[in-house]
Amino acid sequence: MLKPGQTQQDSYAQWVRHALGMARARQGHAVSLFESSVPEPRELLRQTVAAAMAPTLSPYYASAFGGGNPFVLEMLAASYGVAREQVLCTTGATGALALLYRTFAGAGDHILVETPGFDVFETIGADLGYRFETFERTGPTYTIDPAAIAEKIRPDTKMIVLSDLHNPSGMLLDRSVLAELALLAEQRGILLLVDEVYGAYASASDRPVSAAALSPAVVSVSSLTKIFGLGALRCGWIVGSAPVVAAARTLASRIEFGMSTLSHSIAAHVLANPAPFRAHSDHYVAQSRRIFDPWFHEMAAQGLVAGTLPKAGCICFPSLPGIPDTHAFSDWLVETAGVIVAPGEYFGAPGHVRIGYCLEAEQLEAGLAGLAQGIRAYRAMGAGGHGKDLSAAGGLAR
Incomplete structure (x- = not known):
């Protein structure tokens, strides 16, 4: 920025x-x-890859084409407590963000993004003609004032984008504030996109559910990169209402050809046994x-x-x-x-x-x-x- x-x-x-x-x-x-992120767990990753590849290919080795490895989709759906149709795998969380931008916004559309914030929220749309405007995260915990965001919403506003845990501060957004933002997005007919790549660091008591559980107007993005140090797998995902995910899946079916069957099959092993x-x-x-x-x-x-x-x-x-x-x-x-x-x-x-x-x-x-x-x-x-x-x-x- x-x-x-x-x-x-x-x-x-x-x-x-x-x-x-x-x-x-x-x-x-x-x-x-x-x-x-935490350091890459190289020995754990080596063991996981070895178990997946020998003496024969793991049953989790399945094509990721068309929305993701089916085992990954099933395990994520169970983890989030949603139907499988509400989950879409992507090439990392950045791939998820880019796909959602392209699905729900066009050239000239208005997108609200947080500041301080990760510059990728803007750079991934820099060449697509979006009109970005920032809203402030303030105070010692970098909180958000929903009323201030409401004043910035225009007829051409398509989405509000934020991170939780907040990048760069690591702060968890108060659940009541997040709920207010979800309601605001629903009332205004726009999307609240929440990047949750750091979310799993928070305890279950502090963060009992993903943001996507709060409203059909909320979509969550995450990956295995930040919480487990597994950026090499490039396994990201989108979780949201069935219509939101269906729209993203339709576009992905036209433009997504790079999702790795191999790395997402290893991701399936990680999700099947996340404890280590x-x-x-x-x-x-x-x-x-x-x-x-x-x-x-x-x-x-x-x-x-x-x-x-x-x-x-x-x-x-x-x-x-x-x-x-x-x-x-x-x-x-x-x-x-x-x-x-x-x-x-x-x-x-x-x-x-x-x-x-x-x-x-x-x-x-x-x-x-x-x-x-x-x-x-x-x-x-x-x-x-x-x-x-x-x-x-x-x-x-x-």
């Missing part, structure tokens, strides 16, 4: 490539604090929060970061007092300390960074040490960004 006229990388995806290139170019180790993958995720969240929470509170006490930690998940979005240009800070931090954090500019909030903290303990400790040292040094230089290589001063393990 960089503003027109800025000369930095146009999208978050482009910035990621730029930052990784900078990290590879420097000598010494680099630590990525921009990761937005969930344990992997829970382990990294618990281990990382034991390290990250004290670091965050100490940094906040020193006035070096500000904000509220989310209750669940693997990301947070603090502000950095005294550092208004976090894009420049992020580049400087990679060059001098080998630590990568995501600039708030790509989420519509300069002066913030998104931190992904689910890493191996040693990596996380090294990355947080480098980030803390970098914030202090950058502020001491008046946010000018000219100074020594911080990794040489012990900010990172070699």
